[in-house]
Amino acid sequence: MEFVVKTAKAPSLKTATLVLPVAQDRSLGDYARSVDQASGGAISAILKRGDLDGKAAQTLLLHDIPGLKAERLLLLGVGKADELDTRQWRKIVGAAAGVLKSLGGADAAFAMQDVQVKNRDPRAATRLLVEILADGDYQFDRFKSKKADARPLNKVVLLCDKAQQAEFERAAAEAKAIAAGMALARDLGNLPPNHCHPTFMAEQARQLAKSHKSLKVEVLDEKKLRELGAGAFLAVSQGSEQPGCIVVMQYNGGKKGEQPYALVGKGITFDTGGISLKPGLGMDEMKYDMCGAASVLGTFRAVLELQLPINLVGLLACAENMPSGRATRPGDIVTTMSGQTVEILNTDAEGRLVLCDTLTYAERFKPRAVIDVATLTGACIVALGSNTSGLLGNDQVLVDQVLAAGESAADRAWQLPLFDEYQEQLDSPFADIANIGGPKAGTITAGCFLSRFTKAYPWAHLDIAGTAWISGGKEKGATGRPVPLLTQYLLDRVG
Incomplete structure (x- = not known):
């Protein structure tokens, strides 16, 4: 249109x-x-x-x-x-x-x-x-x-009036770019998992780079991830015939050498729960477990269309979580890229496993700030429903910026606490940390887990489990959120 x-x-x-x-x-x-x-x-x-x-x-x-x-x-x-x-x-x-x-x-x-x-x-x-x-x-x-x-x-x-023309033209340009980004995120989310797998996600990033010279894409395959020591990531991908990967996207629209912002997206292209198998009813909707990565790709599309004067890194943590003879078992202990060990008590808490290694990898870019986006916990749907994304972080200035961007973009988030008391729920007798913290405060303890890997930079976590797609019925489908929020956050950074 x-x-x-x-x-x-x-x-x-x-x-x-x-x-x-x-x-x-x-x-x-x-x-x-x-x-x-x-x-x-x-x-x-x-x-x-x-x-x-x-x-x-x-x-x-x-x-x-x-x-x-x-x-x-x-x-x-x-x-x-x-x-x-x-x-x-x-x-x-x-x-x-x-x-x-x-x-x-x-x-x-x-x-x-x-x-x-x-x-x-x-x-x-x-x-x-x-x-x-x-x-x-x-x-x-x-x-x-x-x-x-x-x-x-x-x-x-x-x-409009003549005095409004420039502002209206700017508004239309931003809106068209955001809508294009949302459409890309929705397309990727709505694709069936036999079409949209980790390799396909990597190819979508490459296709975006082909049409925009300011975007560079690198794909870290499983061999490279082993060399990097990404034991948590590989614990998820090893159960599938589809190889996992981290897709690295770098857009250099700002000044040379200027610190970039970073967006990290959970890209579990299908989530069976692994050995901790999910119930069969509604499992088809687990194709939407990659909507975090899809929203990062969509935000990059909007940024590229607007040619924002900013440096931006995107990291897509793409894997498929399947049960098989090679799959990770509850009770396994793995070593993350950061060197911390994790006891995997539930293989259905896999998003935080691919994200923790990806967030560690983000350190090498010396980012100004990192926002990760993930359909991470069903507990977030219980807490906030399907209207509002959950938000946690280790830097209140960044959290406030994300909240403001959500209000401005009509794509709201709500802050949940990240108090140290919740960290105790992740204690393990056998490893540095357990990957689940029990039935209480599931969204918060998931955020606590990720916070162990984000001490090197300002970080915010968006849990979009309730907002990334609409369940069941004729309206079923991906929403494209939080592309408006993320794009607005970046627009705010460039004034």
Whole structure:
């Protein structure tokens, strides 16, 4: 979908559908009133009839309004001004998108510059509008023998005043890049595990590098990982016929020698639980256990499209967790790349095993900060549900930056404690550390485990087990989160 910013007057704009906001008291903003005047008061006359009272997400489609060159006019209820927050804005824009999809028009124009969204300036509200429309256009049907009908809407015009044009263009560019990154992350998550395996993930990174010269990719195979002493990582991958790997991505858009930021993604392309086998019901959704790595790839795509002046490292910890004669057993002890030993009490706590060695490897880049992203614990879903990602870290400044980025991007996270008392749950009588801490505070003890390997740099951990995909039903599928949060965090770093 193409997005274009224009300063044209709405009445003179040729478009299939013009979208105009109406507040709950049936009042029109300054821009909408000018459109009403051009129509000879036709719009206000329709509102007086009571066909639409302006409640949030109400819609009324009108045809052949006098004085307008638009073929249709879509009146869109935006509710009460003091109640219009990000959540309501999503519903409102989603309602408009639903109507536009049902029409035959190839384009539409939004005249929403008068709408005030709480805690968002017009640029931020416009960016979110574009993200919602672009992400709503996503569909995954590559394995359907009969493809979905092509949607006619392929162009959206964003109307604004001349003073707003530069900011709106910037908002649209950021939103398009974020939506493209989300689409990549969703595609990778939705792919079946017989297609999307560790080698495939590495190839996707290489394909991204082929089209962007500023990106370099290196793949650490199992032979290299053995040389590096990545015993925890290999304890997971050894049970599968699919070889594991760490994919190293380096984007140098900043100054030469400038310390990079680093993103680390859990990429378990299928998780059976290993010898600690998961229940069969719903196990098909364990193809989504690589959504952390997918979101890192998606964020890189957004950064590359925006050509951000920043140095960035991405590390994808890709493996498949399978039961076999070679698989790790509960009770095995392995030595990590850091030299610490781990007693593996549960092979289904495998994400932290691939991540701990990958986080140790991150030290060599001397990063300013490291954020790891993982579908790590079911306990996070119990704690926070499917709306909010869990967040822990060893540096409060970094944690606050991630929280702020989530609020700004409408992709929120919530901080959980990382108190030393929780570390005691990981004590092992036989090794330096156990890989699980018992049934209590599972998300926190997983964070405690990772914190043992991140002492060399500021670090934050995002647990996206509840937010990376939607379970069951017709809406089942990857969400593309937290690409908006991660991209916003990096945008904030470059001002």
